[in-house]
Amino acid sequence: MLWIILVLLLFIVQIASIIIIEYRRSNKAIAWLIILFIFPLLGFLFYYFVAKEYSCYRTLRRKKNKHWEQLKAGLIARSKQRTKDMHETAFWRENNMHASLKNIPSVPITACNETTVYTEGKQAFEAMLESIAGAEHHIHIEFYIIRDDRIGTRFERLLIRKAQEGVKVRFLYDGFGSRRLGKAYLKRLQDAGVETGCFFPPLTTFFDKRLNYRNHRKIVVVDGKIGFFGGLNIGDEYMGKAPKFGYWRDTHFSLKGDAVLWIQYTFLIDWYLVKEQIITDSAYYPVQESQGREWVQIVKSGPDETILELIFSLIVSAKKRIYIETPYFVPDPGVLLALKTAVISGIDVRIIIPSVPDKKLVYYASLSYVKELLQAGVRFYCYQKGFIHAKVIISDDLACSGSSNMDMRSFCGQFELNAVFFDGKVVKRLVQDFYRDLSVSNEMLLSEFEKRSTMQKMKEVFARLLSPMF
Structure with missing residues (x-):
């Protein structure tokens, strides 16, 4: 007893x-x-x-020395110097969202950028490999998932070759996402002179109570002059070679211009967290040669600097349209209410999600939100051509895209890298991609959705209750 x-x-x-x-x-x-x-x-x-609350960035702030502070201040000053004409532009005075983004001191908007949008893995990987092949000073590469398969081998061989040519190569991977990456792959890189680092090794983070956190960023920076980021990891499935998914639809970007400096800054902060090496040499932050006219704002986020406020602001500031593409749709209560309010206000709200899940628990949680949003007037579409992994939010004439999903893990538990695009050409291209995806998607009708089986409804309820954990 x-x-x-x-x-x-x-x-x-x-x-x-x-x-x-x-x-x-x-x-x-x-x-x-x-x-x-x-x-x-x-x-x-x-x-x-x-479930331990993440505190590594607090540690970083405590340890942060004058080198990082001076570097960041210098980059902010460089960014503002190139964007000083914004203060005289009616474009910024008339739009509250634009003005609020401009006034965020720690995340400056950058000018003189050129953006290339990729909608398929093959296009993006070829562009990355071509840029890496032309590197003269350094290559920085960071991915959540890296596979030792055909495309992974192409990256490995090229990085080895460039390291042997004397180019400085730094290679970061997430311990959980790349848990299947063999030691032999890493050893071949290390033997050639590539410096490698593991973000959150599974065993270490388990005992340090940080197992639930991931570095979900996908970054390539070459010579500090061109940067790649977006939704793609390195693996054959991202080229549509996985039988389960077939065609893989993603959104990835390459950038030239001042925005690259902030992609570089993000990588080197991550490198410091993993290797405790401070790299602030000006050679890694060269004067940008791009003569582009695009404004881009790089937004890095993590457990201590959430992207949720930005996503919420994009939704509530919209006046005409909100278009969302996401592989995982698990909104927090604020985002859920904002979407309902937007569509009730007459805004065109459309959301594309996959028809074939890669993670069933997350998929059922996503479906649990569909009914109440359909009832409010939000239009949902299921992508039919393959698997949609693109992560895009279009709010009127602004677009936000990168590595962040529309789920609680991306909001609060993962290190992400996104960009806000202000340029009409880039936003127009992303809108065109959205409509192209709509053409190969089936709209979910409320009358049909309500016919789900009782078992599926129970799965959705259970998944939704657990959704704050993933």
């Missing part, structure tokens, strides 16, 4: 601990309480090792 009382007391203490720690994040608290009730005791151990 005594042991039953002790077990109950322990269970109550665990419940109380989760409620006290997560009281500011009620959705997350509910999700963990469900896990605790399904798996008593074990659920709390899982919570202890997985």
Whole structure:
């Protein structure tokens, strides 16, 4: 009898601990309480090792020395020097969203950029490999997933060749996303002189209670003059060679101009977190030669600097249209309310999601939000040509795209890199891509959606309750 009382007391203490720690994040608290009730005791151990609030960036701020501060201040000054004419432009005075983005001191808008948009893996990979082949000073590469397959081997061989030619090559990968990347692959790079680093090694982060965090960024910077980022990882499936998905639709970018400096800055901050090496040499931040006229704002986000506010602002500031493409749609309550409010206000709100899931739990959670948004008037479409992995938000004449999904993990638990595009040509291209994707998508009608089986509805309810965890 005594042991039953002790077990109950322990269970109550665990419940109380989760409620006290997560009281500011009620959705997350509910999700963990469900896990605790399904798996008593074990659920709390899982919570202890997985749910710890991330503090690495706080550590970085405490340790941040004058080198990083001076570097960032210098980059901000360079960016503002090239964008000083904005203050005289009616374009910025008339649009509240534009003006608010311009006034964010830590995320400056950059000028003189040239953007290339890629909608398929083959196009993007060939452009990356071509740029890497022409590198003269350095190559910085960072991906969430890197495969040791055909395209992964092409990157490996080229990086080895450039390192042997004397080009400085730094290579970062996420410990969880690239957990299948073999030691032999890394050893071949290291033997050739490539410096490698693992962001959050699984075993280390498990005991350090950071297992739930990922570096989801996809970055290539060549000589500090051209930068690539977007939704693609390195693997054959991103070229449409996975039988399960077939054609792979993604959105990736290359940039020339001042925005590259902030992609570089993001990479070198990540490098510092992994390797504790401070790299602030001016050679890595060269004067940009681009004569482009595009304005681009690079936005890096993570557990301590969420992108959620930006996404919310893009939705609530729209007056005519909100177009969203995302492989995972698990909005937080604020974004959900903003979408409902927008469509009730007469704004054209359309969302494209995959028809074939790659993660069933996340897919069922996504569907759980569809009905209430359909009832409000949001139009949903299921992409039919293959798997859509593009991550794009179009709000009137602004567009935001990069590595961030429309889900809680991207909002709060992953390191992401996005860009806001202000240029009409780039936004027009992304709108054209959106309509092209609509043409190969089936619209989800409320009358048909309500015919789902009881079993599927139950799966959706359960997935939604757990959605704050992923």
